[in-house]
Amino acid sequence: MTPLLCFSLSEILKFNFFSDILYFYRLPFDRALNQNRKRKRKRKSVDMNLKVLLVRPHVFLPTSQWLQSMLRLEPYAQELIAGAVQPPHDVRICDLAVEDKPIDAFQRVLQAYQPNLVGFGGFSSQFRTNCELAAITRELLPNAITCLGGVHASSMPTDCKYPNLFDLIVRGDGVSAMKVVIAAIEKNESLPESDWILPTASPNFDKLAMKSPPALHLDGINTKPRRELVDMSKYFCICYGQPGEKIDTLFPEIACVRTSVGCPNRCSFCVVHFLAKGKYLQRKVEDVVEEIASLPQKYIYFVDDETFINTRRMQRIAEMLLERGIKKKYISWARSDTVCKHPELFDLWKKAGLELVYIGFESLEDENLNAYNKKATASQNREAREILRKLNLNIHAALMVNPDFEEKDFLTVQRAIKEMAPAEFAFTVYSPPPGTQEFMESRDKFICDDPCLYYDCLHTILPTKLPLKKFYRYFSILYALGAARIPAKVNKVKLPLRDHIKFVLGAMKFGWQMYRMYREYDRKYW
Numbered sequence: 327m328t329p330l331l332c333f334s335l336s337e338i339l340k341f342n343f344f345s346d347i348l349y350f351y352r353l354p355f356d357r358a359l360n361q362n363r364k365r366k367r368k369r370k371s372v373d374m375n376l377k378v379l380l381v382r383p384h385v386f387l388p389t390s391q392w393l394q395s396m397l398r399l400e401p402y403a404q405e406l407i408a409g410a411v412q413p414p415h416d417v418r419i420c421d422l423a424v425e426d427k428p429i430d431a432f433q434r435v436l437q438a439y440q441p442n443l444v445g446f447g448g449f450s451s452q453f454r455t456n457c458e459l460a461a462i463t464r465e466l467l468p469n470a471i472t473c474l475g476g477v478h479a480s481s482m483p484t485d486c487k488y489p490n491l492f493d494l495i496v497r498g499d500g501v502s503a504m505k506v507v508i509a510a511i512e513k514n515e516s517l518p519e520s521d522w523i524l525p526t527a528s529p530n531f532d533k534l535a536m537k538s539p540p541a542l543h544l545d546g547i548n549t550k551p552r553r554e555l556v557d558m559s560k561y562f563c564i565c566y567g568q569p570g571e572k573i574d575t576l577f578p579e580i581a582c583v584r585t586s587v588g589c590p591n592r593c594s595f596c597v598v599h600f601l602a603k604g605k606y607l608q609r610k611v612e613d614v615v616e617e618i619a620s621l622p623q624k625y626i627y628f629v630d631d632e633t634f635i636n637t638r639r640m641q642r643i644a645e646m647l648l649e650r651g652i653k654k655k656y657i658s659w660a661r662s663d664t665v666c667k668h669p670e671l672f673d674l675w676k677k678a679g680l681e682l683v684y685i686g687f688e689s690l691e692d693e694n695l696n697a698y699n700k701k702a703t704a705s706q707n708r709e710a711r712e713i714l715r716k717l718n719l720n721i722h723a724a725l726m727v728n729p730d731f732e733e734k735d736f737l738t739v740q741r742a743i744k745e746m747a748p749a750e751f752a753f754t755v756y757s758p759p760p761g762t763q764e765f766m767e768s769r770d771k772f773i774c775d776d777p778c779l780y781y782d783c784l785h786t787i788l789p790t791k792l793p794l795k796k797f798y799r800y801f802s803i804l805y806a807l808g809a810a811r812i813p814a815k816v817n818k819v820k821l822p823l824r825d826h827i828k829f830v831l832g833a834m835k836f837g838w839q840m841y842r843m844y845r846e847y848d849r850k851y852w
Contacts, residue, residue: 379441405551447476481761499543569817576825597759662710748816751808802840
């Protein structure tokens, strides 16, 4: 999905070659920074009928690319921001996550559409990609206004201060920001300036960027997403069905729905509380149900930061879905302590169509849970697993690995896999979230030149106690053990042959990449 795709997998996995690719990948970015660094660009007057292009970047590291073959959700953030663009202005979404050759696709869109406002967004691991895309935009459309938003821009705005690439850095809600920026352009006013919308050329940028992320805004959840701007047939998830069931596909098409934003919890590995300041905003129950009813997709993925925080509200949503006879299948995140305290709520949601519950168990060891500030216990994790098992609800069990793990610690996680199965397992490596105090304090320890690029939950940015090669080989074993215990296999769900082959081949490719992930680091850490 990047220049990496021009080469064979075996070449990519050679460390020196990978380093060269990283170098050449930076060329458009470096060229944009070096050309006319001190020159103030004069922009042509902007037509009142704006053309706005919203871009979801592709991922760069090979391991993250393989993940998208198993789960690909729609560009929901871009769809929401597009809802802020009203006639006579025009808006399009360019989702590079679905493109085989994203750079070529992006250049074609720029040349054909000729936007005068381009918005980029994404996670910290996509910042470098956004820089490359912005450099291409500068080269092809030098008078276009470029904006950068998303998690990385919100948490680390000082990292994004490149006036030759971006005109504006947007922190927090992009929907409200788009409305303000468009209003300023319509009135031929200067671009707005605040701790929320930061012009990169402003002398006040550094001072504004030092402030905490701005508060959440209701526009971020009350705006209708513009799904008609993307091809919804390209987005899918994995759903495993019920024991003994014959299913039409393992990879059904899916739509995203957000019922709330923010989370009051303070897990140490999560950036949500830092960005949301502990706030939790909720949509009206009636609006949520109406949106679900309007969607043609059978499967719905709730993209809330934490869906079941307000249990009474979630109870009412389930009741309304049942009352209206809305027959869908749902995937949602939940906390183990919520499941333990409200088993009847998940029984109700099972009746409403809940099929797969994502739970961040993180560990079955209280010592680890306390270190993560999880505010849940190992006994609650086990109890939640049993409650969901009795309700025949499939589980996505997320477990966490620490960089200081030794062989005995990996064996402990292996025992947890056997205890929690059947489940869809995901394993993440703990890293301090970019922008947080812990991240800043750990800078001298990072084992990669660009820690944000490697911040994807799979790559460690901190030194490992084991040699890196051994660490990732133990890590890959966890995924292999988990793949052998997925619900579809354990519960003998009947899958189409094509989907079974796709899953097996995808798992093999992913496992091979995980096994050799250590090669994506400097050899001295191997």
